[in-house]
Amino acid sequence: MDIRNHPDAPDFEELQDVLIEPVPRKEIEDRRNDGDVLVEDNVREREDLNVVAYLGSDPTAAETDNIGVPLYRLVQLFGTPQLPELQAGEDISDRQDATFKYLFRVTHKGSPDELPTMWLMTIHDSHVRFAASVADWRDEETAFTADSKLALTTYTLALQLVLEPVECVYEGLRF
Numbered sequence: 310m311d312i313r314n315h316p317d318a319p320d321f322e323e324l325q326d327v328l329i330e331p332v333p334r335k336e337i338e339d340r341r342n343d344g345d346v347l348v349e350d351n352v353r354e355r356e357d358l359n360v361v362a363y364l365g366s367d368p369t370a371a372e373t374d375n376i377g378v379p380l381y382r383l384v385q386l387f388g389t390p391q392l393p394e395l396q397a398g399e400d401i402s403d404r405q406d407a408t409f410k411y412l413f414r415v416t417h418k419g420s421p422d423e424l425p426t427m428w429l430m431t432i433h434d435s436h437v438r439f440a441a442s443v444a445d446w447r448d449e450e451t452a453f454t455a456d457s458k459l460a461l462t463t464y465t466l467a468l469q470l471v472l473e474p475v476e477c478v479y480e481g482l483r484f
Contacts, residue, residue: 349442352440353439379439406436410434430467439468
């Protein structure tokens with residue numbers, strides 16, 4: 310089911326009190342040097358939620374699965390992904406399924422009864438499709454399943470971030 314049609318997913322308008330900012334690479338490296346491990350709950354792959362993010366207005370259109378458009382928009386907004394293992398020119402032999410991944414800190418300024426005031430999320434590709442995960446720093450690699458409301462909100466935020474075109478500098482093109 311398209312995340313925009315899921316009955317429990319928030320509407321885009323409900324997410325006005327949210328700030329999304331990339332986590333600096335230095336902070337990621339410091340956390341890892343301290344022994345922390347980033348664990349993720351990939352919302353797209355959760356069977357209990359059964360959601361996907363269609364990237365166009367027509368879910369049957371070719372651009373539905375074009376992961377290049379969201380990646381391009383993320384690069385326009387935030388530069389290249391900041392996770393060290395997903396940098397160009399690095400050894401990619403251990404990559405399984407993701408070719409890019411951004412780590413973001415999300416701050417919610419609305420009611421704390423509905424959502425946490427702060428959480429982490431990643432936006433990435435998963436089996437060549439657009440995906441987002443709720444993330445958390447832990448002492449060790451462990452299974453992690455986020456609250457359903459938080460997971461659906463995270464996926465909706467990620468989609469909202471990449472849906473709107475960003476005006477290119479060159480010849481006023483919108484991409």
